[in-house]
Amino acid sequence: MGATSVSWQDxxxxxxLDPDLFFPPVEAESTxxxxxxxxxxxxxxxxCPVQQECLSWALSNRERLGVWGxxxxxxxxxxxxxxxxATRVMAAG
Structure with a gap:
């Protein structure tokens, strides 16, 4: 992935910030x-000024863990x- 494709991350x-804030710990955490x-x-x-880009990236890349966007x-x-x-409903309708 080239630098321009993720420049929103900058x-x-x-x-x-500490990534541990956004991702679950290895050990169990309480609810x-x-x-x-x-x-x-x-x-x-x-x-965040890039909240939508972040969410779009996470959805496009099927990011499984953490808080994104x-x-x-x-x-x-x-x-x-x-x-x-919604796509299925629109296609059927």
Whole structure:
């Protein structure tokens, strides 16, 4: 992947932060810990100038882990499923 294809990452608010904020730890975390970590990550994303580019990249590359563009793994899975469902409805309709 060339540098120009990910140059949005250079403008991300997360670029100088600890990646552990955005990705689950290797060891188990409690539900409360996960919600706190994800909430803090989402707060960073909320004011990020490249939030949409980040989310688009994560969806296009099927990024499985972490908070990307303000969405968790589960939220991205639901978004993708809803988009597929909408596409099928439009095609059938």
């Amino acid at each position: 403008r991300g608010r997360c670029r100088d 409360e810990q996960r919600h706190a970590r994800e909430g803090a990550a989402k707060a960073v994303c909320a004011s 303000g969405l968790t793994e589960r939220e991205r899975q639901l978004l993708t499923a809803n988009r597929r469902r």
